[in-house]
Amino acid sequence: MKVAVVGAGVIGSAIAWRLAQRGTEVLLVDSGQPGEATSRCSFAWANASSVEDPAYFALREHGLRELKGLADHLGTRWVLATGHLRWAAAEADSAKLRGRVAALAARGYPAEIVTARHANDAIEPHVRFPDPHHPVAHFPTEPSIDAPRLAKQLTSLAVAHGATALLGRPVKAVGVNRTRITDVTVGATSYPVDAVVNAAGPHSDLVAKMIGRELRLIEEPGLVARLRCTTAPVRQAMHAPCVEIRVDGRHKVLIHSRIVDNKLGPTGYAQPSHIEELRSLAGEVVPELADAEPADARVGWRPIPWDGFPSLGSAAGVHGYYEAVTHSGVTLCAIVGLLLADEILTDAKHPLLAPFRPDRSDHTTQAPSSPPLPL
Numbered sequence: 001m002k003v004a005v006v007g008a009g010v011i012g013s014a015i016a017w018r019l020a021q022r023g024t025e026v027l028l029v030d031s032g033q034p035g036e037a038t039s040r041c042s043f044a045w046a047n048a049s050s051v052e053d054p055a056y057f058a059l060r061e062h063g064l065r066e067l068k069g070l071a072d073h074l075g076t077r078w079v080l081a082t083g084h085l086r087w088a089a090a091e092a093d094s095a096k097l098r099g100r101v102a103a104l105a106a107r108g109y110p111a112e113i114v115t116a117r118h119a120n121d122a123i124e125p126h127v128r129f130p131d132p133h134h135p136v137a138h139f140p141t142e143p144s145i146d147a148p149r150l151a152k153q154l155t156s157l158a159v160a161h162g163a164t165a166l167l168g169r170p171v172k173a174v175g176v177n178r179t180r181i182t183d184v185t186v187g188a189t190s191y192p193v194d195a196v197v198n199a200a201g202p203h204s205d206l207v208a209k210m211i212g213r214e215l216r217l218i219e220e221p222g223l224v225a226r227l228r229c230t231t232a233p234v235r236q237a238m239h240a241p242c243v244e245i246r247v248d249g250r251h252k253v254l255i256h257s258r259i260v261d262n263k264l265g266p267t268g269y270a271q272p273s274h275i276e277e278l279r280s281l282a283g284e285v286v287p288e289l290a291d292a293e294p295a296d297a298r299v300g301w302r303p304i305p306w307d308g309f310p311s312l313g314s315a316a317g318v319h320g321y322y323e324a325v326t327h328s329g330v331t332l333c334a335i336v337g338l339l340l341a342d343e344i345l346t347d348a349k350h351p352l353l354a355p356f357r358p359d360r361s362d363h364t365t366q367a368p369s370s371p372p373l374p375l
């Protein structure tokens with residue numbers, strides 16, 4: 001069997017590796033370089049704590065477990081840190097957070113409330129919390145991932161298992177003979193294949209169009225900036241009320257804010273003032289960051305299918321076409337790689353993916369007891 005995987009972000013590279021590992025002939029094609037698109041612009045915090053939908057929570061919990069298994073198996077060079085803090089400003093939001101932590105802990109998910117003083121003493125000495133008694137949610141097992149590094153390692157492993165990687169070249173067409181995938185066109189060359197995996201992230205709608213399928217994506221740009229520091233003043237990841245901050249290696253910190261994202265507008269164009277606002281928000285939480293020099297700033301487009309949930313697996317109508325399109329791809333890459341490869345090779349449709357199949361009508365969420373926390 002020959003499979004073309006379109007896109008070598010965290011999702012496509014994980015699928016390509018799993019397929020190649022099982023002896024499949026794999027053609028991994030990326031118009032750029034592995035992990036350099038959305039995966040480079042990600043806050044890259046792997047978690048299940050930010051969602052309430054039960055099916056999505058289950059998929060993400062398995063995703064975390066698989067990601068940990070991957071780190072045990074491949075080595076942890078792409079795990080930047082483990083642990084996450086979250087706190088709220090308003091009292092009502094703090095009460096909600098307490099409730100959420102209690103619900104998660106009751107399910108066996110590692111989550112606890114600590115005081116700000118404890119968080120300063122034991123976890124993040126440089127963070128300025130509202131007061132020493134302020135409640136802070138601590139999720140000790142949620143990792144932050146160096147997603148580009150992971151995608152590069154998975155691509156190399158796929159190649160080591162015999163995959164062919166065509167990098168810096170886009171797939172221009174996907175051939176279909178009546179209802180069956182026949183080939184992909186890269187440059188002037190057509191490659192015969194039995195199956196195509198659409199893992200093109202925010203461009204997956206264009207790849208779907210190549211077979212006449214409409215894949216609607218919600219367009220949501222996000223700005224992340226990396227700040228250069230002599231020594232990173234944070235150890236792990238955190239959601240403060242207005243800004244998210246995480247370590248990005250020994251000398252860098254990555255920052256992101258939904259408040260700034262909402263000002264980018266539909267074009268996603270980031271002005272210097274947006275980066276300044278982001279840094280200023282980060283400086284209010286970690287004073288050392290107020291003057292830190294931006295090393296780079298990028299806008300990524302979250303690959304969010306039409307109803308906000310992943311689109312994973314085969315699509316009816318065209319035999320050999322598979323979709324692997326999702327927000328939270330960093331959290332889900334390991335489980336998606338495993339389950340999609342299995343589905344392609346054995347036609348087994350895993351129950352975890354049942355609510356997220358490409359041909360569903362809108363995913364129906366059980367009414368959450370409180371709104372999901374923002375990612």
Ligand SMILES: Cc1cc2nc3c(=O)[nH]c(=O)nc-3n(C[C@H](O)[C@H](O)[C@H](O)COP(=O)(O)OP(=O)(O)OC[C@H]3O[C@@H](n4cnc5c(N)ncnc54)[C@H](O)[C@@H]3O)c2cc1C
Binds near residue numbers: 172200331
């Ligand atoms: C601001 C922001 C914050 C985020 N925070 C988190 C978070 O904390 N946790 C989390 O889990 N997720 C988070 N995400 C989402 C996560 O980053 C994405 O879900 C994930 O990176 C998607 O990976 P991917 O491999 O699907 O896409 P990408 O990384 O975009 O890879 C797709 C690849 O396809 C290639 N491609 C596109 N079209 C073609 C073509 N025609 N031919 C060949 N190649 C093509 C591109 O070059 C690209 O390399 C965040 C995203 C953003 C933008």
